[in-house]
Amino acid sequence: MSAMSQTRTAAGPRTDVLLDVRGVRKVYEGRGRSVEAVRDLTFTVARGDLVCVVGPSGAGKTTLLKCIAGLLAPTSGEVVLEGESVDGPPPGMAVVFQEYGRSLFPWMTVRKNVELPLKQKKLPKARRAELVHQALSAVGLDDVHGAYPWQLSGGMQQRVAIARAIAYEPHILLMDEPFAAVDAQTRADLEDLVRSLWQRLGVTTLFVTHDIDEAVYLGQRVLVLSSSPTVVLDDVTIDLPAQRDQLTTRSSTRFTELRGHVFEQIQRAKQRSGASVVE
Numbered sequence: 001m002s003a004m005s006q007t008r009t010a011a012g013p014r015t016d017v018l019l020d021v022r023g024v025r026k027v028y029e030g031r032g033r034s035v036e037a038v039r040d041l042t043f044t045v046a047r048g049d050l051v052c053v054v055g056p057s058g059a060g061k062t063t064l065l066k067c068i069a070g071l072l073a074p075t076s077g078e079v080v081l082e083g084e085s086v087d088g089p090p091p092g093m094a095v096v097f098q099e100y101g102r103s104l105f106p107w108m109t110v111r112k113n114v115e116l117p118l119k120q121k122k123l124p125k126a127r128r129a130e131l132v133h134q135a136l137s138a139v140g141l142d143d144v145h146g147a148y149p150w151q152l153s154g155g156m157q158q159r160v161a162i163a164r165a166i167a168y169e170p171h172i173l174l175m176d177e178p179f180a181a182v183d184a185q186t187r188a189d190l191e192d193l194v195r196s197l198w199q200r201l202g203v204t205t206l207f208v209t210h211d212i213d214e215a216v217y218l219g220q221r222v223l224v225l226s227s228s229p230t231v232v233l234d235d236v237t238i239d240l241p242a243q244r245d246q247l248t249t250r251s252s253t254r255f256t257e258l259r260g261h262v263f264e265q266i267q268r269a270k271q272r273s274g275a276s277v278v279e
């Protein structure tokens with residue numbers, strides 16, 4: 001780790017660790033061929049943190065996120081959430097994926113889409129209505145309760161997916177390249193939405209992206225993944241002011257320094273090859 005990096009353990013043991021990723025390794029087994037997507041990932045996320053994970057294409061970001069979400073079993077190592085080992089989708093977690101078009105049900109109205117996980121949580125009807133209303137209002141979609149997802153723009157659909165996630169009142173929110181498929185202006189608006197929701201709701205957030213600027217703009221920390229073997233190459237503390245805006249923050253000297261530092265790390269990581277074929 002470089003001088004700019006600050007390991008989170010430097011100040012002593014963390015007492016409020018929400019997520020503990022311990023030596024996670026994932027090898028995909030295929031016909032006569034095994035691909036080691038992730039070698040050894042170890043890090044913690046404290047309650048209330050907003051942590052971005054950035055790494056070159058194929059570094060294993062999605063694999064890591066699926067392991068954390070309990071959708072994929074690590075080959076070795078362990079994911080511990082709130083003291084419990086993860087061996088399936090944990091109840092206190094919500095995930096927002098890149099493909100909003102596939103994550104919303106087209107035959108259900110916006111309201112029904114947001115309400116669905118709350119029904120699975122067996123919340124009473126009045127509470128569900130309250131949470132749906134609050135969440136849609138928080139993402140600026142007060143007027144579209146009765147619309148269908150396909151009647152909305154891509155950016156609005158992703159807002160619905162975010163509303164569904166926050167209505168669930170998760171302890172941790174995972175986001176996997178959620179804005180990769182929207183235009184630049186919408187992306188900037190959605191980034192600001194994530195920051196403002198995080199500040200208002202205090203929900204612990206792990207945000208995976210391949211976009212260095214996005215990671216530095218959003219995060220309190222940026223974890224830089226290497227590729228082949230995939231490990232945490234750097235853990236950068238983003239010491240930008242808490243109040244960020246697209247114009248001032250992105251044109252500040254500190255933003256440029258941090259972005260340059262992460263960029264250098266990614267370049268180093270890219271000099272290595274993709275995932276290792278281990279057999």
Ligand SMILES: Nc1ncnc2c1ncn2[C@@H]1O[C@H](COP(=O)(O)OP(=O)(O)OP(=O)(O)O)[C@@H](O)[C@H]1O
Pocket residue numbers: 028029030035036037055056057058059060061062063064210274275
């Ligand atoms: N089901 C699978 N079977 C075999 N190999 C896989 C499987 N899923 C992913 N991989 C391989 O594991 C490696 C890591 O993939 P992963 O999708 O996790 O990376 P990523 O960092 O999210 O990539 P990107 O930024 O391009 O989305 C890649 O080499 C990929 O080809």
